[in-house]
Amino acid sequence: MGLPALAAEADGALIARYLAGDEQAAGELVRRHTAALARYMAAQGAPAEELEDLTQEAFFKAFRALASFRGGASFRTWLLAIGGNVLRDGRRRWRRRQVVELSPEIRDPSGDPAEHLDAGSTLQRLEEGIGKLARLQREVFMLRAQQGLEYSEISTALGISEGAARVHYHHAVKRLMAWIQ
Amino acid sequence: MDPMNAELPERLSAAVRALDARAAERSARVSPDRVASRVLERLRREGAGEPRIWWMHPTALRAAAAVVLLVAAGWTVSVVRQHSIQTAVRLPVSIPVDSLNAQQLEAVLQAAGEVRAANFEPVASSNESLDNLSEQQLQQVLASL
Numbered sequence: 001m002g003l004p005a006l007a008a009e010a011d012g013a014l015i016a017r018y019l020a021g022d023e024q025a026a027g028e029l030v031r032r033h034t035a036a037l038a039r040y041m042a043a044q045g046a047p048a049e050e051l052e053d054l055t056q057e058a059f060f061k062a063f064r065a066l067a068s069f070r071g072g073a074s075f076r077t078w079l080l081a082i083g084g085n086v087l088r089d090g091r092r093r094w095r096r097r098q099v100v101e102l103s104p105e106i107r108d109p110s111g112d113p114a115e116h117l118d119a120g121s122t123l124q125r126l127e128e129g130i131g132k133l134a135r136l137q138r139e140v141f142m143l144r145a146q147q148g149l150e151y152s153e154i155s156t157a158l159g160i161s162e163g164a165a166r167v168h169y170h171h172a173v174k175r176l177m178a179w180i181q
Numbered sequence: 182m183d184p185m186n187a188e189l190p191e192r193l194s195a196a197v198r199a200l201d202a203r204a205a206e207r208s209a210r211v212s213p214d215r216v217a218s219r220v221l222e223r224l225r226r227e228g229a230g231e232p233r234i235w236w237m238h239p240t241a242l243r244a245a246a247a248v249v250l251l252v253a254a255g256w257t258v259s260v261v262r263q264h265s266i267q268t269a270v271r272l273p274v275s276i277p278v279d280s281l282n283a284q285q286l287e288a289v290l291q292a293a294g295e296v297r298a299a300n301f302e303p304v305a306s307s308n309e310s311l312d313n314l315s316e317q318q319l320q321q322v323l324a325s326l
């Protein structure tokens with residue numbers, strides 16, 4: 001099957017193809033989800049120079065564990081959870097040399113400089129705060145606030161109850177609000 | 182991400198949006214094709230299956246869990262049985278009867294509960310008082326408890 005045809009297939013079909021030995025199906029899954037996974041990891045402070053390696057590592061782990069994927073959550077959510085585990089392993093290594101880069105909207109010289117300074121500082125505080133959250137608080141917060149997932153899907157992906165996911169999210173918001181004030 | 186951010190305080194919501202925008206900028210440098218080819222190459226090289234130790238296989242784990250449950254159940258039953266036997270046997274049979282008067286003996290017998298008649302030959306009828314029992318009979322009564 002050619003690449004355009006594979007691109008039209010749902011994740012579940014591609015997973016079945018890969019498990020049946022079709023390597024190209026894995027390639028299509030990687031191409032389809034790389035941007036979201038890399039973005040998720042970057043938002044949690046993964047350094048730019050390691051982002052591609054970390055993304056690759058998460059995909060590799062996911063494909064090796066693919067037989068255990070039960071489909072309770074979407075493939076992407078499951079992949080993001082694996083990405084969270086990869087980040088946890090690398091976090092200690094790169095936390096200390098984390099450099100805060102300003103996004104274009106913050107670098108934009110127009111407008112009130114004090115406001116931009118405040119936004120930059122808030123972003124920096126947020127990133128620090130996210131790094132200080134407990135693992136589940138951080139992952140639930142990012143999956144909810146950045147990825148826009150429902151609690152039910154978050155709970156399935158992380159193997160916790162929906163109630164626990166809500167509690168972790170609530171605590172994360174409270175701690176981050178205190179941190180960026 | 183906006184719908185979910187509606188539930189966040191404005192300041193935090195704005196900061197998360199800025200964080201996500203920066204993350205998007207960084208992640209744009211990651212090439213999906215390059216990642217795909219590296220992942221496939223690694224899967225070919227290191228194997229696609231997760232290395233699994235035989236005892237981590239679900240069937241082996243289920244069998245081990247069943248054995249543990251059986252052993253635990255057997256142990257519980259034996260402990261309960263042993264406990265009930267010991268409860269029946271462990272009664273105060275070495276009370277120095279000589280030093281007790283009739284009232285004290287009655288108190289001891291009352292505290293010990295009902296005497297099981299099956300274990301000894303009746304030495305006194307129900308209307309007889311403990312005062313009428315000989316020391317030997319009293320010993321018998323106590324030994325039977």
